[in-house]
Ligand code: NAP
């Protein structure tokens with residue numbers, strides 16, 4: 001069989017622990033036998049990040065700006081325990097944070113829907129994609145404990161020393177106070193990434209804040225989205241047959257519960273943090289969530305939403321069998337290959353990516369799955385496979401489709 005040719009390389013970001021083991025298996029069993037794979041390889045495994053003083057992470061992000069599409073394996077975000085474990089020179093920053101800051105992107109998370117893994121919310125038929133703004137608000141807040149009676153004010157001092165003040169509260173006893181901020185530039189990038197991704201995936205876009213209560217802060221988010229939509233996206237959305245729709249956050253939550261899914265829900269930072277965990281657990285499993293970082297100028301980085309599955313890796317190191325779910329990592333590859341195919345006008349590559357997804361879904365729907373899914377499936381008598389046999393079972397289905 002002739003291998004499918006690629007014209008532009010994918011940026012490949014390798015990672016850590018169990019997902020690094022899966023990464024190699026996926027390439028060997030599901031990609032290399034079919035595609036003449038071209039990648040520009042960056043090893044973001046923690047040892048190599050440490051050796052390069054984390055330069056490799058920056059380089060991989062710059063390569064993504066250059067080529068436009070990347071696929072990333074899960075990586076360790078070091079904490080104190082990891083500094084000891086890997087004898088690190090420094091507690092290197094989260095690679096995802098570094099890459100997101102360089103690409104100025106928004107993360108979109110969507111569940112992979114298969115028959116037999118039913119959402120808890122029975123009317124959800126299609127995936128709900130969460131877009132979380134990744135800058136500011138309470139995550140960059142400053143806080144104080146107020147010990148007793150006194151006055152708290154917000155003070156803005158401009159370049160020339162002019163002050164504008166706003167009373168927060170006149171305390172008569174003890175209490176707490178918090179100041180937070182956001183930037184118009186960041187909100188604009190967030191809005192553009194959301195509009196871009198909605199057009200890209202041909203799904204409606206919902207956005208919600210608490211603008212009725214927060215008449216300046218949240219209202220600015222609402223206004224910025226609307227201004228950009230009217231000026232740049234209205235025609236494009238109409239041509240694509242999709243809708244942009246703003247509502248109050250409480251109304252959005254109620255509507256999401258009653259919907260059948262199939263749209264993107266854009267959330268402010270805190271709402272996105274909370275709601276993405278609700279959506280992923282209600283859809284079944286973190287191991288079935290995909291994640292893609294989209295920059296406002298349309299660069300894409302695909303990955304799984306879960307981490308490096310450390311517990312399974314330690315079992316693997318002890319020579320014990322693992323049954324780790326590779327679906328979200330496979331979909332990171334298929335998402336990246338399909339996007340590369342689309343950008344390069346390489347239909348054969350996009351078709352292959354779709355078949356890889358089909359084969360993965362068919363495998364689960366035929367009752368072959370990893371342990372995490374077997375525990376929650378509504379299919380009768382599922383067969384639990386180990387990490388490697390699950391990927392091999394997908395290969396059997398894929399060969400039939402090709
Ligand atoms: P995790 O890797 O997401 O795993 C947490 C637990 O969820 C696992 O122990 C496992 O449960 C279950 N799980 C997650 N993915 C699974 C899969 N594919 N198949 C089967 N079960 C799965 O989170 P963690 O263990 O807390 O974090 C490990 C490392 O990942 C950390 O160093 C963290 O920094 C990193 N991390 C990276 C990313 C990223 O790169 N995007 C994201 C999150 C975390 P059971 O043990 O019950 O089987």
Ligand code: MG
Nearest residue numbers: 272273274277
């Ligand atoms: Mg959270």
